[in-house]
Amino acid sequence: MRERMIVALDFSTMEDVKRCLGQLEGQVRYVKVGMELFYAEGPAVVRFLKEKGFKVFLDLKAHDIPNTAKGAMKSLARLGVDMVNVHAAGGVAMMEAAREGLEQGTAAGAPRALLIGVTMLTSTSREMMNQQLAIPGTVEDVVIHYAMMTKQAGLDGVVASPLEVPLIKQAAGESFVTVTPGIRPAGTDNGDQTRVATPEQAFRLGSDYIVIGRAITAADDPAAAWQRMVHRVEADQ
Numbered sequence: 001m002r003e004r005m006i007v008a009l010d011f012s013t014m015e016d017v018k019r020c021l022g023q024l025e026g027q028v029r030y031v032k033v034g035m036e037l038f039y040a041e042g043p044a045v046v047r048f049l050k051e052k053g054f055k056v057f058l059d060l061k062a063h064d065i066p067n068t069a070k071g072a073m074k075s076l077a078r079l080g081v082d083m084v085n086v087h088a089a090g091g092v093a094m095m096e097a098a099r100e101g102l103e104q105g106t107a108a109g110a111p112r113a114l115l116i117g118v119t120m121l122t123s124t125s126r127e128m129m130n131q132q133l134a135i136p137g138t139v140e141d142v143v144i145h146y147a148m149m150t151k152q153a154g155l156d157g158v159v160a161s162p163l164e165v166p167l168i169k170q171a172a173g174e175s176f177v178t179v180t181p182g183i184r185p186a187g188t189d190n191g192d193q194t195r196v197a198t199p200e201q202a203f204r205l206g207s208d209y210i211v212i213g214r215a216i217t218a219a220d221d222p223a224a225a226w227q228r229m230v231h232r233v234e235a236d237q
């Protein structure tokens with residue numbers, strides 16, 4: 001299960017990354033590098049993590065015109081990351097171009113990184129989506145629509161709330177990958193996330209990968225928080 005539990009390294013310095021990984025005593029296998037860390041430390045942090053043997057999800061959520069998205073993915077492919085993503089809101093042509101870029105940038109013989117579409121951020125509520133983004137309907141309807149667009153463009157799966165996974169699998173098929181942030185162990189603060197689940201619930205709902213940030217990295221004892229989480233998930237299998 002550990003290969004399916006991705007820890008979000010939402011830090012802005014290499015020192016903080018090293019401190020966090022040191023606290024976790026080599027137990028974590030898959031990490032996520034997001035905008036905060038990548039914009040501060042650049043490709044060097046990805047190379048560092050790959051040299052240390054981690055699988056890396058590079059969560060930069062590209063969203064631009066198709067040609068730019070294609071170039072972006074070509075550059076990221078060269079870093080040898082394991083998973084990257086684009087916003088499904090960029091549309092089918094942009095996602096197709098991103099996939100082409102990723103394929104072109106991947107070294108011959110190397111596996112292509114999983115390409116994942118972001119549906120609706122897990123911090124988005126229905127009210128925010130309807131009123132601010134002017135998208136009518138329920139969040140679930142829009143997530144399914146985006147998931148089907150993502151599949152049509154030939155991507156591997158989507159980022160979504162764990163609560164939406166059963167609907168996504170039903171619509172797009174079991175092999176369509178789901179990556180789910182918005183993970184909160186029972187009894188912890190939701191923070192800015194609104195559509196949340198515990199790690200056990202997320203896997204029971206069918207998530208292929210869960211992304212855990214502050215529940216581990218901001219815990220008083222990250223190693224203890226991680227171990228508790230792994231035990232609960234494994235006991236639930």
Ligand code: C5P
Nearest residue numbers: 008034120121122159181211212213214
């Ligand atoms: O601290 P927390 O567990 O809320 O962190 C969730 C991580 O997942 C953050 O790095 C955030 O950027 C990312 N994420 C998300 N919702 C998405 C895509 C990524 O929360 N739809």
